[in-house]
Amino acid sequence: MSFEIPTEPAPTEDSLESALPLIEEPKEESELDPFLISQTILKLTVPIAAHRDVPEEAPSEATSVPVASTQVLEAMQRLVNMIKDLRSPKSGESPDVPQTPEALAPYLVEEAYDVLEAIQKNYFELPQSDSIGLVEGGDRWQSYFLISDLAPWLLWCIARSSHEVMRLLEGIPAKAFKLGQGWRTGIIRLVATLDAKIPGLFASLDLATFKVNQSLLPSDTMIQSDQYSAWQQPTWLAGLLPDLTQHITATTSSIEQFFAGAEVDALAPNHNWQSGLIQLQLGFEFIAADTTVFADFAEASDAEAAALLPPNATKAASLSSDSSHLQIKFTHSGWLEKYSTVLLQQQLASTIQQLPTFRAAGEKNRNLSSQSLIPLIVKDACNLVDLLQTSPALSSHSLQQEVELTALTHQLLWSFSRGAYEVMQLMGGIRVNLLQPECPWETGTLRLLASLNSKTPEQDWQLDITTGQPPQPHIFPLARDVIVQSHQSHWCERPDALEQLETKLMQVLEQAAPDLLLFLEGTDIEVLSENQQGEPGAIQLNVGFEFTPDLNYSASR
Secondary structure, eight states: OOOOOOSOOOOOOOGOOOOOOOOOOOOOOSSSOHHHHOOEEESSSSOGGGGOOOOTTSSOOOOOOOBBBHHHHHHHHHHHHHHHHHHGGGGGTTSSOOOOOHHHGGGHHHHHHHHHHHHHHOBBBBOSGGGGGGSGGEEEEEEEEEEHHHHHHHHHHHHTTTTTHHHHHHHHEEEEETTTTTEEEEEEEEEEEEEETTTTTTTTEETOOOSSOOOOOOOEEEEEOOOOOGSSOOEEEETTTHHHHHHHHHHGGGGHHHHHHHEEEEEOTTTTOOOEEEEEEEEEEEEEEOOBSSSEEEEEEEHHHHTTTOOOOOOGOOOOOTTOOOOOEEEOOHHHHHHHHHHHHHHHHHHGGGGGGHHHHTTTTTTTOOOHHHHHHHHHHHHHHHHHHHHHHHHHHHSOOEEHHHHHHHHHHHHHHSHHHHHHHHHOOOEEEEOOOSSBBEEEEEEEEEEEEEEEEEEEEETTTHHHOOOOOSOOOTTTTOOEESSGGGGGOEEEEEEHHHHHHHHHHHOOHHHHHHHHEEEEEEOOOOTTOEEEEEEEEEEEEEEEETTTBBBOO
């Protein structure tokens, strides 16, 4: 995702004759009840699958999305690493030699041919299992559904596009400039709204808060935040949303129809069937901390902005006081090398199919010979190296330096939830019916518990990565042969053993989040306290399930 900062200078207050308020005055409260909107039944007039683009060489399954094969990724990784080595000051090449693709091409012929051969033999492959939810899930909206069920899926599609986007949905400290007001500190939040244009139901519903007709920042606002890579320098909001939308749809194509506008038939409580349109929109909300106005960024420190983070802005921020100050340094070189390799392959997989030469070679373009494709592959690979060096995805994953425990837990939370919508549901908890041997049926909440355990000879910390708090004792110990059933999750719509949920979870991690498998293995670390004294230790991710039964409820079958 690329953002461009306009070249025009920032406006000054002296140059303004009039100004709009940074925070719009609230509109009159809508007479529409948000609950009424959320409980409206919808049915898409045009199925999502009809809008999907599937390469001609791909099988005809509408729900399968082709991805670059393992052979292609490994070959491209070797080429990328070779380019990095040649560009390195340690390569021995004269600094006067230009680092252009043309100058590097003679040294990369063998690696480039390997890439070409891998592309032409293994252009794409399909996800190993559609049944575990690795497909984008657009097929789940082919029948009747509630807006309240659609909302969390749309938010998941947005959040899974990147860790930074997930944090934007929660809200991050920022500074905002509005004409006539100077700079102000506060919290900026990415707002996803569903515009309902249905007779009797004209409203914009904030999918996170379920409030209607929220006021958003105008496009002539300038934003700066040290917690978002594209906003390290003052950046105008105008032009950001199209790039952000494109990035989200590139990650999850089945959301594109909702951005474009989806025709629906709707039935609201106490209303007749109506035909209309629903459309997903993105905007930004800025919550000013106070009325203090800063003439320049230098007058508002980063500490002042960070102190404005509300308690619910990010779950991972609410660590216990005993561990909130901890920093982790990963010390096992072999583990770090494997981790970096996994991340690089993930980034390659998400960007490689956008390269023009990759697409041309994969489609076996008869107008391009192998000899003519080689220099083009090298050029694409050089551009890819440049992209990877500035990638926020790789930099936010970097464990080469010290990392705060709060930031690490939040990153792991995103890695878990982005793989499949069902995993995100389990992280938050789903309503289930549960039966274990020698017990009656019970109802309650089943939740995936992923905890991060860091140990040193002196101390031992356990953190639930979803809540940022130490895990609570298991209220209801669960054996693997416990039977669970839930209407809220596709994974257990029918009664099934808990071990099957565990199997599906591990399949998702293997395919969509292999970096988490390394954390499940555990590795050596050094724990740094406030005084920066290091203490050797180990860190490991543990996964299990917890069940909270409803009080005073038990039913026989």
